[in-house]
Amino acid sequence: MAENGEDKLIAVARHIAKTLGGHTDNMTDDDILKIFSNFDCRLREKLTDSLPGEGDDDIPRAAPGGGVGSAKFEQTVKSLGRQISVYVSADHPIWSDSADANSFLDVVDELTAAISLWTPFAHDKQVASCLDRAEEFMQKAMFRLEEEFKALMDQGTESFDLTRLRGGEAANPSYSSESDVDEFPDEGSEIPVAHPISDYDIIIDALPAGIIDDLHEIAKRMVEAGYGKECSHAYSMCRREFLEESFSRLQLQKFSIDEIHKMQWTEIEDEIDKWVKGINVALRILFPSERRLCDRVFFGFSxxxxxxxxxxVRGSTIQLLNFADAVAIGSRAPERLFKVLDVYETIRDLMPEFELIFSDQHCVLLRNEAVTIWKRLGEAIRGIFMELENLIRRDPAKAAVPGGGLHPITRYVMNYLRAACRSRITLEQVFEDTVAPPGSRNGDYMKGDERGLSxxxxxxxxMAWSMELLETNLEAKSKVYRDSALSSVFMMNNGRYIVQKVRDNELGSLLGDDWIRKHTAKVRQYHVNYQRSSWSKVLGVLRIDNSALSPNGTPKSMKEKLKLFNTYFEETCRTQSNWVVFDEQLRDELRISVAGxxxxxxxxxxxxxxSSPESGKHADKYIKYSVEDLEARINQLFCGSGGSSAGRK
Incomplete structure (x- = not known):
């Protein structure tokens, strides 16, 4: 009894599975039929009619030199070739008509199945010749499918409004939350688009659902026919253009590393601001959306x-990473710290996205490059602190300020460190693997407990190391002053400023109370040194003893002492009225101390x-200052031109 078409189909399927190394002994007929579950009845009928031959075991055999089976295969190839030629030569898009598209795909399926069926018998010359012609037809079909694929991609992309990707307000933007999007939305549903302002938990569907389904059907045929790379290339070309246009809308330009290094820093700062916004949109919206679209178009072909x-995404990712790399390897001038921190923190915060999006074997290099540049940015930050130390060391000792006031280097360094501590968590992360601060030499570096740090x-x-370098530099500057009292005032001013900048902020919390107490004590000692070196000469004249001698060696009279006091006092007041004490409280403390x-x-x-006989009846004419006059003159001290409160900022 002749076998029906289904029995023949099952026999063919068993043979194909066995040829590919499968084990069919334990497979049921239903299992075998699943092999051809994607082919419709017309394909089964075609395969049944084109079986190479029939034998007792119903397994296709190609007779040497040709036979009835191979002749049927040749007829099948010719028939499919004619149909493919009609579609390939069509001067209109095949996918403009769904019936034509489905018919074309059916023909491709039939040809794919026929080639797969007859390939095991390619040792037969007639079969091999037919297979060659079949491959030629398949190649033509694939070229046309690729063209249709590109056309569908372009058609779908044109429907997406790229202006919605701008940073400004978009009119009635629609977008979809990732949790709310069906894996395959119904055709005709609204196309979600992104409005990236602050909410990144959205996904762009840049292509309509119907087009995605059509693309999937084409991609499926191309991959199964061995043209997966060509399909991927066609797909990626179109989507790369979409990303490039999206980046342009986000004002992200392509710069080479050399071009970035030639920019003014203010220009780079502007580009960093754009980059921070752009990379967040890319990693949190654009790339995940592209990942999802790829998975839908190539569903089943991971x-x-x-x-x-x-x-x-390769080109766009490299563009983003190259910019960050240029920032990392650029100048390490101290003023660049805060923008470099912005770049470092941005990549750090996006590392989970890098890990998730670039998790497959093809993207692992991009992920590793992101990690490398992230670490390089950390090295740049440490290098910037090294340059800050070099800046402190290089500031010349001769650059002492008039009047012993606050030195610009003190103001710069302390404000810099305070601002840096606003990013304390990040800096802790950057320095956690550092054994010693960059730039330390010959045992200069000490552990935290040796510096009085909590x-x-x-x-x-x-931080303590940087301020220690600053203090050492200030001490060298103080020696430029010939007057030791002025030297003490200089150190008092700068020491007081340092302590004030440390208190009540992250820097103080970092260094601890012990450090603050230690440096407050230093300021008090400078105060004591000032008193000793500045007013001891004036006070010495007022002693009621014989310590003050005239030039001839005899003790001075009280009149002479009073005259000498007036001279010393006026000289001291005249000199110190030009000295600077920037802090009002410190200035009052000094005046009260001197007057006291x-x-x-x-x-x-x-x-x-x-009351002495020496004064006589006209003692008052020798007394130039009353006690009140004396204190009034003292209250005019330390009002140098640099002593205004504006110098404290």
Whole structure:
């Protein structure tokens, strides 16, 4: 009894599975039929009619030199070739008519199945010749499918409004949350588009659902026919153009590393601001959306989907990473720290996205490059602190300010460190693997506990090290002043400013109370040194003893001492009125301290002088200053031109 078509189909399927290395002994007929589940009845009938031959075991055999079966195969190839030629030569898009599109795909399916069926018998010359012609027809069909694929991609992309990707407000933007999007939305549903302002939890469907389904059907045939790379290339070309246009809308330009290094820093700052916004949109919206689109178009073919996605996003990702790399390897001038921190923090915060989006084997190099550049940015930040230290060291000792006021290097360094500590968490991360601060030499570097720090974190040690270099530099500058009292005022001013900048902010929390107490004590010691070196000469004249001698060696009279006091006091006041104490509280403390020591001694001396026989009846004419006059003159001290409160900023 002749077997029916289904029995023949099952026999063919068993043979194909066995040829490919499969085990069919334990497979049921239903399992075998699943092999051809994607082919419709017309294909089954074609395959049944084109069987190479029939034998007792119903397995196709090609007779040497040709036979009835191979002749039927030749007829099948000719028939399919004619049909393919009609579609290939069509001067209108095949997918403009769904019936034509389905028929074309059916013909391709039939040809694919026939080639797969007869390939095991390619040792027969007649079969091999037919297979060659079949491959030629298949190649033509694939070229046309590729053209149709590109046309569908272009058609779908044209329907997407790229202006919605701008940073400004978009009119009635529509977008979809990732959790709310069906994997295959119904055809004709609204096309979601992104409006990237602050909410990144959205996905763009840049192509209509119907077109995605058509693309999937074409991609399926091309991959199964061995043209997966060609399909991926066609897909990636179109989607790359979409991403490039999207980047343009986000004002992200392509710059070479050399071009970036030639820019003014203000220009780079502007580009960094654009880059931060752009890379967030790319990694959180554009790339995930492209990943999803690839998975839908190449559904069931993960390798082709991974390759296509990599080809789509590779150029854009390299563009983004190259910019960050240019920032990392550029100048390490201290003023660049804060923008470099912005770039570092942006990549750090996006690392989960890099890990998720670039997880397959094709994209692993991009992910690794992101990690490398992230680490390079950390090295750049540490290098910037090294340059800050070099800046402190290089500031010349001769650059002392008039009047012993606050030095610009002190103001710059302290404000810089305070601002840097606003990014304390990031800097802790950057310095956590650092054994010693960059630039330390010959044991100069000490551990945190040796610096009186409550925290021995690398960042705390780095900050203390920078300020220690600053203090050393200031001490060298103080020696430029010939007057030791002025030298003490200089150190007092700068030391007070340092302590004030450390208190009540992240820097103080980082360094700890012990550090603050230690440096507050240093400021008090500078105060004591000032008193000793500045007013001891004036106070010495007021002593009621024989320590003050005339040029001939005899003790000075009280009149002579009073005259000498007036001279010393006026000289000191005239000099110190040009000295600078920037802090109002410190200025008042100094004046009170000077008056507290000088006024009682002067009052006592005047009292003694007025009651002494030496003064006579006209003692008042020798007394130039009353105690009140004395204190008034003292209250005019430290008002140099640089002593205004504006210098404290």
């Amino acid at each position: 390798s082709a989907a991974d390759l296509s996605f990599m080809e789509v 925290s021995s974190s690398p960042l705390a040690v780095q 020591n000088l006024s009682p001694a002067y009052r006592n001396f005047i009292g003694r002088f007025q």
